[in-house]
Amino acid sequence: MRLTRRGLLIGAAAGGGLLVAWSLLPRRYALPLEPAQGETAYNAWIKIARDGVVSVAVPQCEMGQGVTTLIPQVVAVELGADWRQVAVEPAAISAAYANPVIAAKWAPARGGWLAGLQDDPGGVLARRFAQNRALMVTADGTTLAAYEQPAREAAAAVRSLLAQAAAERWGVEWEECEARDGFIVHGKKRLSFAELAIEAAAFDPPDPPVLRPEPARERREPAAAAARTAFPRLDAPAKVDGSFGFAGDVRLPNLAYAAIAHGPVGDSTLQAFDEAAARGIAGLVGVVRAKRWLAAVASDWWAADRALQAMRPRWRVKAAADSEAIERALDAALRRGEAERLVETGDPDGVIGRPASLVARYEVAPALHATVETSTATARFADGRLELWLASQAPEQARRAVARALDLPAADVVLYPLAAGGSFDRRLEHEAAIEAASIARAVDRPVQLIYSRRQEALRGWPRTPAAAVLSARTVAGGGIAAWRTRIAVPATNRAFAARLFDHATPLDALAASAGAADPLALEGATPPYAIPHLAVERVPVDVALPTGRLRGNAHGYTAFFTESFVDELAHQARREPLSYRIEMLANDVRLAACLTAVARLGQWGGGIEQSGQGLACHRMDDIAAPEAGGGRIAVIATARRDERGVRVDRIAAVADLGRIVNLELARQQIEGGLIFGLGLAMGAAGHYQRGVPATTRLAALGLPYLADSPEIAVEFIDSAAPPFDPGELGVVAVAPAVANALFSATGVRFRRLPLLSEDV
Numbered sequence: 001m002r003l004t005r006r007g008l009l010i011g012a013a014a015g016g017g018l019l020v021a022w023s024l025l026p027r028r029y030a031l032p033l034e035p036a037q038g039e040t041a042y043n044a045w046i047k048i049a050r051d052g053v054v055s056v057a058v059p060q061c062e063m064g065q066g067v068t069t070l071i072p073q074v075v076a077v078e079l080g081a082d083w084r085q086v087a088v089e090p091a092a093i094s095a096a097y098a099n100p101v102i103a104a105k106w107a108p109a110r111g112g113w114l115a116g117l118q119d120d121p122g123g124v125l126a127r128r129f130a131q132n133r134a135l136m137v138t139a140d141g142t143t144l145a146a147y148e149q150p151a152r153e154a155a156a157a158v159r160s161l162l163a164q165a166a167a168e169r170w171g172v173e174w175e176e177c178e179a180r181d182g183f184i185v186h187g188k189k190r191l192s193f194a195e196l197a198i199e200a201a202a203f204d205p206p207d208p209p210v211l212r213p214e215p216a217r218e219r220r221e222p223a224a225a226a227a228r229t230a231f232p233r234l235d236a237p238a239k240v241d242g243s244f245g246f247a248g249d250v251r252l253p254n255l256a257y258a259a260i261a262h263g264p265v266g267d268s269t270l271q272a273f274d275e276a277a278a279r280g281i282a283g284l285v286g287v288v289r290a291k292r293w294l295a296a297v298a299s300d301w302w303a304a305d306r307a308l309q310a311m312r313p314r315w316r317v318k319a320a321a322d323s324e325a326i327e328r329a330l331d332a333a334l335r336r337g338e339a340e341r342l343v344e345t346g347d348p349d350g351v352i353g354r355p356a357s358l359v360a361r362y363e364v365a366p367a368l369h370a371t372v373e374t375s376t377a378t379a380r381f382a383d384g385r386l387e388l389w390l391a392s393q394a395p396e397q398a399r400r401a402v403a404r405a406l407d408l409p410a411a412d413v414v415l416y417p418l419a420a421g422g423s424f425d426r427r428l429e430h431e432a433a434i435e436a437a438s439i440a441r442a443v444d445r446p447v448q449l450i451y452s453r454r455q456e457a458l459r460g461w462p463r464t465p466a467a468a469v470l471s472a473r474t475v476a477g478g479g480i481a482a483w484r485t486r487i488a489v490p491a492t493n494r495a496f497a498a499r500l501f502d503h504a505t506p507l508d509a510l511a512a513s514a515g516a517a518d519p520l521a522l523e524g525a526t527p528p529y530a531i532p533h534l535a536v537e538r539v540p541v542d543v544a545l546p547t548g549r550l551r552g553n554a555h556g557y558t559a560f561f562t563e564s565f566v567d568e569l570a571h572q573a574r575r576e577p578l579s580y581r582i583e584m585l586a587n588d589v590r591l592a593a594c595l596t597a598v599a600r601l602g603q604w605g606g607g608i609e610q611s612g613q614g615l616a617c618h619r620m621d622d623i624a625a626p627e628a629g630g631g632r633i634a635v636i637a638t639a640r641r642d643e644r645g646v647r648v649d650r651i652a653a654v655a656d657l658g659r660i661v662n663l664e665l666a667r668q669q670i671e672g673g674l675i676f677g678l679g680l681a682m683g684a685a686g687h688y689q690r691g692v693p694a695t696t697r698l699a700a701l702g703l704p705y706l707a708d709s710p711e712i713a714v715e716f717i718d719s720a721a722p723p724f725d726p727g728e729l730g731v732v733a734v735a736p737a738v739a740n741a742l743f744s745a746t747g748v749r750f751r752r753l754p755l756l757s758e759d760v
Contacts, residue, residue: 032094033057040197042161044096045075045154052182052194054079055087059097059147061138061393062090063423064672065727066233066665073231073662074148077216078155080179081193088234090417091136093396098130101146102137105623108519109493110501121145121624133501134396139425139549141725144661145624148723152215157205165199166191218663219718229664235419246421247376247391250448255378256285258439258449259304260295262459263315264691266544267507270294271316278307287311288442295439301450320691321545323365323465330363330467333488333541340540342519343526346533351482356471358572360565364557364753365685366462368693369550370701373421374456377436380446385412390433391420394500398430401503405434406441424551424676426460428500457696461506461548462686464492464521466557470565473533478573478580482533485525485561489538489554491518492547506546514542524555524732527562528591528619529584545688551676552731555620560753563616563736568749577607577615577740591619593717594634594654601713602636602652607744612640612649614741616733622724631724632656632717635674635733638710639741646756648678648710648738655714655729658721666726670714673730678710679703681735685754702754 035041038050047055056072068088076086091097104121107129118125129135159179166184167174169191176186183190218229238244263270273294275287283299284307296307378389386408392398395417403410420427436449451459466489473482494513498504504512518538525536550556570580578599585592595617598604605611614637622629638650651674660666683702687694695701739750 030094032092032096034092040201042158042201043154044091044094045151046079046158048158048193048197050194050197052192053085053087054081054193055089057091058088059091059136060143061391061395061417061423061427062235062419063138063393063427065669066235066662067138067143068235069231069233070143070662070665071147071151072234074151074216075155076231078152078212079159080181082182083231085182086234093134093136093399093415093417095131095134097134097136098127099135099137099142099146100127100130101142101624102139103127103130103135105140105142106493106497106520109497111494111497111516136395137397137428138393139428140553141728142624143725144723145622148215152211153209156209156211158200160205160210161200161203162193162196164203165196168199215659216661217659218661229662231662232664245418246373247378247389247418248373248421248448248450250378250389250418252378252380252446255446255448256297256299256443257301257304258288258295258297258436258447259301259308259452260293260435260449260455261308261313262293262455264317264320265458265546265688266320266691267318268292268315268320268691271314273311273313275311277310277312281307281310285445286443288439290438293435295435295449297439297443297447305452317691319544321543321688322690323688326465326543326545326688327363329541329543330465330488333539334361334467334469334486337488337539337541339486339537340517341535341537342522343534343536346482348482348484348533348535351533352471352473352484357474358569359469359471360568360751361467361469362561362564362751363467364465364560365687366465366545366547367550367556367680367684367753368457368462368686368701369424369426369460370679370684370698370703371420371422371424371426371456374451374453375426375432375459376448376450377433378446378448379433379436379440381441381444385414386437388413388415388433388437389418390415390430391418391423391427392430392433393423393425393427394430397500398433401430402433402437404503406437425549425553428496428549429461431459453698454696457686457693461546463550463553463556464490464547465543465545468561470561472565472569474569474573478569478575480529480531480569480584483527483531484535484537486537486539487522487525487558487561488541489518489521490541490543490547491516491521492549493518493520495546496548510544510546515540521554522558523553524558524618524620525562527566528588528617529566529581530587531584551673552680552728555618555728555732556677556680556735557753559616559618559732560735560739563618563733564739564751567615567736567740567743571743578604581615581617588619588632590656590717590719590721591617591632591634594632594656597715597717598634598636598652598654601654601715602638602650604636607740609744609747612638612741612745614639614737614739614744616737616740618733620724620729620732622722625722629658629722629724631658631726631729633729633733635737637734637737637741639738639745641745646682646742647708648741650711650713651678651734651737652713653730653733654717655726656717656719656721657724657726657729658719659723660716661723663716666716667714669726670730671712673727674712674734675704675709677731677734678738680731681738681753681755683754683756702756
């Protein structure tokens with residue numbers, strides 16, 4: 001038997017060698033999965049040890065969403081492994097794990113004529129773009145869309161190798177053998193994966209690999225309490241006992257700690273500081289200055305932070321971000337700006353006419369990420385190369401940015417991917433990694449940079465502010481004949497793409513995106529309802545505030561606009577809000593089914609005045625399955641007003657996620673998304689004065705405390721649609737549901753996020 005190196009989609013031979021991935025031309029990559037002693041690596045995804053443990057590489061950042069369970073589950077089901085013997089390890093940065101789905105989804109944000117040709121996730125150009133940049137981005141719920149099929153194919157290939165090894169021992173055809181529970185079985189004969197691991201590496205897998213008829217799937221239970229997964233989280237035990245490692249847990253010999261101060265948001269440069277004031281602080285190692293930041297390095301972080309405060313850095317600031325100026329810019333754009341029409345059906349302008357049946361204006365303030373773990377990066381220069389320990393949603397882009405900023409060959413920068421203590425897309429940015437590397441080089445020792453909570457709020461570019469005017473023409477009975485959505489919003493995604501792919505500074509990215517098109521800024525703005533005359537348009541607006549991506553992204557405000565407005569239309573027509581929506585959903589039976597189910601789960605009382613119940617629904621499309629895919633959710637919130645203000649007592653949600661791979665993870669993500677969405681509805685706003693957020697402490701952001709968290713009930717629709725990630729979906733419909741509930745409870749319409757920024 002000979003050792004072969006047949007290439008799968010992203011596969012390789014056991015024992016090392018090259019991976020082959022086909023696009024315009026065959027591309028070869030070094031095997032990224034390094035086997036330890038006693039392990040056999042078969043491809044980029046799977047190793048099997050002599051004790052039978054199956055290790056699965058995960059090329060996505062674990063941020064609490066459970067990806068270090070989800071991908072191993074896909075592999076375990078296809079391979080026929082025993083879940084008790086499945087382990088996980090973070091994948092090394094490699095083009096073998098390129099994410100073409102995110103490359104295609106973000107193509108409009110990159111701009112240029114070539115980006116317009118790269119928006120097909122199954123196309124050659126999107127794959128080539130992702131491979132050339134080793135694009136292993138964790139974002140927009142693309143894990144299953146990008147990685148389920150490659151992981152299944154890799155597992156099927158290994159299963160066939162194990163079956164061939166067993167078949168040769170038994171003198172039977174390998175196709176007659178079955179893999180289950182960590183064994184290859186033929187009649188009453190069976191051999192464990194451990195017994196076959198080394199022999200299996202000598203065989204050729206079939207090309208293409210033979211997949212099982214059904215992919216991984218868990219069906220919903222009739223009662224939520226009865227839902228138990230056969231695949232419990234692999235990271236749960238370590239998180240329970242505290243041994244799970246996050247970015248702040250890295251410890252190196254001779255490690256020093258750095259605290260950092262940045263100037264106000266805007267064109268800020270360091271003007272002066274009193275270095276002498278820090279010299280008496282015990283443990284101080286040194287002070288490092290740059291054009292736009294000042295850092296203190298000490299034997300512990302508290303000493304570094306005290307030194308930084310003692311030096312009292314002063315800044316020269318131009319064009320500082322200011323919330324009042326942002327609101328004026330949004331208002332001017334809405335009133336007089338030239339709009340780009342992204343969606344048009346029928347003759348909306350002619351049918352709506354003047355005056356419209358209803359016109360309403362809505363606003364959203366910038367929203368902060370409010371992660372539990374602040375930005376943290378550890379850097380060490382040794383033997384002519386830089387090592388980085390970092391939680392990153394875009395590790396290769398972070399690595400390249402650091403190499404470019406420090407004028408190092410990219411090959412001399414090594415990044416070790418770590419889990420994030422919450423992200424919500426905050427870890428798509430890598431400013432802290434550049435700073436940590438710069439500081440470590442300056443003081444010539446390993447350094448761990450930790451942002452204070454204030455610095456995290458200052459430099460964590462928020463979800464964009466936006467303002468919208470919605471207008472409609474109704475007919476007798478309240479039916480919607482025409483609808484127009486006009487949203488003033490900056491080109492957030494163009495600026496983000498410039499930072500991520502072009503290594504632009506925040507100020508340069510702002511300048512490059514000024515007035516630019518940004519279709520992703522209006523994701524979710526097209527109503528799911530059957531409306532004969534429809535227009536959706538974006539008005540570009542420039543604000544002196546770098547903005548970024550945040551969980552839910554544009555859907556977080558477009559769902560608020562749409563579902564608040566449709567509720568106002570139902571009230572104007574004196575129609576019951578649930579039946580009003582369902583009547584217009586003939587073209588989306590999946591969303592109608594969610595609404596019907598949530599009415600039962602949430603004990604919908606018709607949304608009558610002072611009932612305190614509010615309803616909202618939303619659809620998120622799937623670029624990987626535009627016709628049959630996507631996710632749907634319907635939410636009923638029950639709210640009231642008491643001596644402490646507004647309280648949300650209960651949230652009921654029903655979601656259609658298509659095929660559910662892991663029921664427990666899906667439930668956790670929807671529940672977590674509902675709470676996150678509640679935080680965005682009630683607080684998390686970044687109000688800027690002279691370039692500084694007015695609120696920087698978590699306790700002052702209006703986020704829900706445990707005692708404030710409502711009762712939550714979640715159910716799923718049993719669906720045959722392609723799987724859809726639940727992480728974003730749970731966030732988006734909460735704010736309009738709560739706003740509509742508050743109207744029912746108080747008779748007051750809340751048209752601004754966060755909701756409590758208006759008087760009750």
